[in-house]
Amino acid sequence: MRSFAIFVILCSAGSLTQLRAQISVQGGNPLMSVTTGTAGAQPVSVTNAATSLRWRKQNVITKITVSTSCPGQRFTLTVLATNLTYGVAAPQVTLFNGMPATNFVLNIPTGNPVHKTCTLQYTASATFAQGNSAELGNDVHAITYTLVAQ
Amino acid sequence: MKNHLHIVVNRVWKTAAMAVLLMNGTARAQVYGTGGHTVTMQVSVITSVRVTVGSVNLNISSANVVAGQNQMSVTDQSTSLLWGTNSSLRKVSVSTSLAAPKFTLKLLALNPTVGNAAPQVTLSTSAQDLLLNIGRSSGSCTLLYTGIALASQGTGNDVHVITFTVAAQ
């Protein structure tokens, strides 16, 4: 029984490793800071395009979806796929806690190159009414990109 | 009776099987991999306040005066105050740079879009409340200045530099 359990765990680990190898985020974990605002308007949004998405070609047409987990989210974060050479970028996606997996890149073809990429363009914005991090804390998004058959 | 029960069980089984097939076909697309990272979003304390026009001229002349009244006054509401703050419990206070004005200058926040106007203040070098309860908002109000002079004070000119400050309430 113990041997069986170990076998199952190893299988699962192997499967996860394989899944992760098919798609990954490059460039680390960005920190985005909204720091300025104009009287009579709203705080100025900031954009970050320092990270990218890299994935392997598949034998079928695929797409990439995005979702996030951000308990207690207070501010607004959106993401858009840019510098995309294979597939079609979906419209800008607004990331909110508990959202369903939402289309991010569509119609990814089966052909070469083996690895395809796009830039992750994040835009962080907030209104004056939404408050600030000193009083409310930061929004920490655990964002997941999933490569699936379309 | 036994035959009838067999038919019912058979139909239930077929329906369940079809449901499983449908679920496999629609809800479970082939997943090839997942990847992700963490994005942290931080919003600094942001406070901004400005006036629409940097200078206001209030002139008391015969046109503003009723014969027989010593007190003469003039008003101006041509400018507005705009603010934005993402902090809670904030107010706008106001003060003047002129320590010893010859005449009286009063100010009232008219029709604030957010918060509550304090009663009309007579401007002095000490900060006084102009607007209350403007926490976490973006708004504006009209600045209603009233200049007051007594005829017995004679003629003259006061130059005020008015400072509006967003402060903790």
Add this chain to the structure above:
Amino acid sequence: MKKSLSLILGLSLCALCVGTSFSQAAATQTVNLAVNSVQKIAITGGVITLTISNGTAGNNTLTPVSDATSTYSITHNSATPLRITANLDAALAAGYQLQIALAPGALMGTSAGTVDISNALAASAVAVVTGIPKGADAGRTITYTFNANASAGILTSTAKTVTLTLTN
């Protein structure tokens, strides 16, 4: 130990970033309040009717009539004391006389007493109150007195405009 110190320093800097405002929390506006020279005078009372209809046998001078129902008010802020002058739009005929007297408030000028303005026109207005300091004086009585000689005959009703001027 060195590593721990660096971490603490890093966290402190991060906390400063969150707590520090990068925005403007104050705005200024210049307000110029100017008080120019002000000279205002007003009269209340409207049209006043003065009718002589009596006399004393043996006297050429008929019994005068007076009216004290109208008032004047002034406001001025000139450093130099001002005065009030009075004049008519047209002189009265010989044998008729219109007098005026203004009663200023305390310390608000000196009355010239009862002054004949029968022949005072704009160019020859006569002072009725002098030495009026800056300030205001409201609702002060104007008294008109109309005199006539029997020898002047009957005067059909005629309108005369009295002008009071606050001046240097």
